[in-house]
Amino acid sequence: MAANDQAGTPRVFTLEQAGQDMLAVDAAIRALMNFDYGTRFGRLRDLYERSKSAQWNASTDIDWSYDVAFGAPLSAGYGMRMAPFAASPGSPVPQELWNDFRWQYQAWMVNQFLHGEQGALLTTARLVETVPDMAAKVYAAAQVADEARHVEAYARYVDEKLRVTYPINPGLRTLMRDLLSESRWDIVYLGMQVIVEGLALAATRIASAGFGDPIITSITKMIARDEARHVSFGVIALQGLYQDMTSREYAEREAFLLEAIHLMSQRFLLREIWERMDIDPARGIQFACTDPMMVGFRQLLFRKVVQVLRQVDLLTVPIRDLMLAEGLATPQTFAAAAQAG
């Protein structure tokens, strides 16, 4: 039974539900205190200054008064923007379920954003302890405050407005388990700041243009601005780092990325939505793998990841091959990243 808040509204997030499904990870990490306070931020200075002046308040900067009527018929314009692939030829979604699909798609997406935000909150807090550079510790701490706000905003939206939850996607769960037990700080950056946040940046930008109600539109717009800084933090921290690594260390990073990219590509096959809507998951996944609009959507999401991997010297041949094989990129994606520098 759902718990009630003070106003008597049943809540979708309750301790009894959460207790069933906690991800507990033991980790042995090396926490570092650095007594060199003299660098005064170097390349992180601008980013840190921007981070301080761009803080916002999820309680007061979002107008929460709009009533989101989950499941209500969507206007034609809204339907056009939201998950238009429901109506693609070959779609397993029958026409009478398009409206329901678009709402489930929005709920699934926002719930996955929420789980990803909690992942970012935990892993970035870990970086405060493990990264050796003092400026990076301080910047990471500022990012922790951003991620707390993102969790707050999405959780409130799900709890008060959508009232529909989805559990963490298995691919993201596996990646979080890996990252939370990881002792090498640069791999935490690669997994979170490069892969998860690179995808989140693209996804929140697409979502802020595509979701139909003003609350989620303003939440995603504000969050996308913060995420752009977080991806830059990863680039600044990792640029130049891999040139000095041994070939074995470099190969370990490559192996991690191959696994992480594969896990994340599985994330966008919408299995949980097919299951919830009683649509044959095999058919749904087949559609998600091959429908040109969905393939294009994944390629759009992975474009930033490609660009960042190139900037940190990790866009290796096996990684490019995997992205081509899984339809996450095209040769043009790599050429565009090379041109962007």
Ligand SMILES: [Fe+2]
């Ligand atoms: Fe975030």
Ligand SMILES: [Fe+2]
């Ligand atoms: Fe972030």
